[in-house]
Amino acid sequence: MIEAKLLQITVAGLTTGAIYALMALGFHLVFVTARTLDFAYGAVVVMGGLVAYSLVVEWSLPLPLVLILVTLFGGAVGLGVSTAIIWPLRDRHPAAQVISLLAAGLVVENVAAVIWGKDSLPFPPFTSDTPIFILGAAVNPQSFWVIGLSLSALIASNLILYKTRLGRVLRATANDPFAARLMGINVKNMYGVAFATSLGLGTLGGTIISPITFAGGYFALPLTVKGFTASILGGIGTPFGAVMGGFLLGFIEAYMAGLITTSYMGAISMAILLVILLLRPEGLFSSKGG
């Protein structure tokens, strides 16, 4: 019975962790290329869930198509943000971009409230929500979708980053934008690629989590804080660190809730964030800082 409980908690941690990992990778991509923190991220993730809700529930489009459309939608928003906000502000004080992104997040959130309303919307499960029992643990089939799709997206982004020319160029830009420009790399395009990938992952994440958490609702800011905490926890400077941070935060939350206490959960992740920033700002899974 103890094993079943631990397994159950592990699945819960893996499910939330997968989403945090997606978001942490999104924070990482934007951070290493544009050297900024995307605090509009939670709003875009929530927006992804809402767009998908309309496509699935109101337009009755098939799910695979919805997943592709939503990811493309996030990519397009990312390109827009990069072109309209990040690139023009690239030589200003770093605060200018951070604050502008915060503001953009509020705009996105309010636009979403006008279109879809302020209440959460029940999103139908991808397959079913009758639990599957594994070794005595009841697993929500949507968890498989979340874990499977997140892992696929993580692996795909990793392949792109390390196995393609685009990835090499992106990493070169991250390492040294000035040198990259000297080598003939179009840095502006790389900003676009980074934001598009980041927000594409975000809207995809927002969609696959919606059957579990509902679409929309008052969720953008808490999500931003979670994604940011995860990326800092593992190390925002490396993709591996960010992803590990996501899973670690998911596990910490699940184990704490299941074994110790559910009180002060929000405060505890804030505390973790501050401690890591003070003691190890480069993150737990990263060897070098930014």
Next chain:
Amino acid sequence: MKSLRRLMFLAIYSLLSLMILNSAGFGAEAPLRIGLVLSTTGQWSSLGGPAKDGAFLAAEKFNAAGGIKGQKVELVFEDDEGDPAKAASLLRKLTTQDNVCTVFGTSTTAASRAMAEVADNLKITMVAPVPTRAVVEGRRYVFHSAYPIDLAAEFLGQYMTEKLNWKRVAILNDTSEYGTTFAEHVEKWLKGRGIETFSEKFAPNARDLTPTWLKIAERKPDGLLLAAAAMDASAIAMKNRRQLGLKIPVLAGGALSSMRFAQLAGDAAEGTLFQSGFGYDRPREGEKKMLSAMAGKTAGGPPSTLFALGWDSTNLLLQAMQGAGCNRDGILKGLENIKGFQGASGIFNFSPTDHNGHSAKNSTIVKFEKDKFFHIFSY
């Protein structure tokens, strides 16, 4: 390295500021005004929205019936976004700039407390639709219209132990002031009678309560009281319970007894018991009156506890204004003299010493089954 750290702290600083800061709103102008402060955006919008609809319907019906000696009443609405500081400053603004006669607000206990202090200072009557007596304690001008938590604790405590025969009771509450106080009162009531009880908590924005349910299930309670105001998180709690295949019976507190919650939870709400102010298939006088006023209206959807709170609170203020007009002390006396008022959520009796007016008998227990609420128990 140093610049990274600086950026990070800047980042945290801005995130925290965003969580704290809010912007100001603007009001309208009209004669014989009632100020209305509710949380219609932000985390508690599920509480403020229906209450606002109920308040506006009450004013509409009142004006259609002739108003106060032919004079119409207008509601001046402001959204506090669930922020106590903002609620307090909105009350000040409504009183000093918009010259409202009296105020109805607000959705959360914490923000209502902040408003109550200002109301007493400005000597303006205020009716808060919140269930905590702490809001009115020591206040001259403040009333509250929701079924109080201590009565709810007693009513539910008796129901759980005497009618449901629960010997070991789990309490699951959210960490809002409402949820925390509710859980404390029920726990105290049960422990005072030697009933075994334990509690678990969740954040109002929680999105997965699977681990919490596992912890609860291990202790094999006879039933669980869901004492929460956070609708999304509570609906997720119900879904998680079903996904885990747990059969622990659930009794949910009044803030959750609405069609909206049942719809969010879907199949997972089937068979759940709720504390309510309604009789549903056995409606009382005040409830029938509200339902007939709602007929043909789209706003508010099916009746909810919070819609009824908006409706009742506004009608109470309007009744007090009938004799007093915009005289603030007259409204205070008018409210204190209300007896046998047939509200949608029960019968109210106020007095100079009782600024709540509910009695334990105003509560009902209802069951959600096949997309409908059914009356199960009332005194």
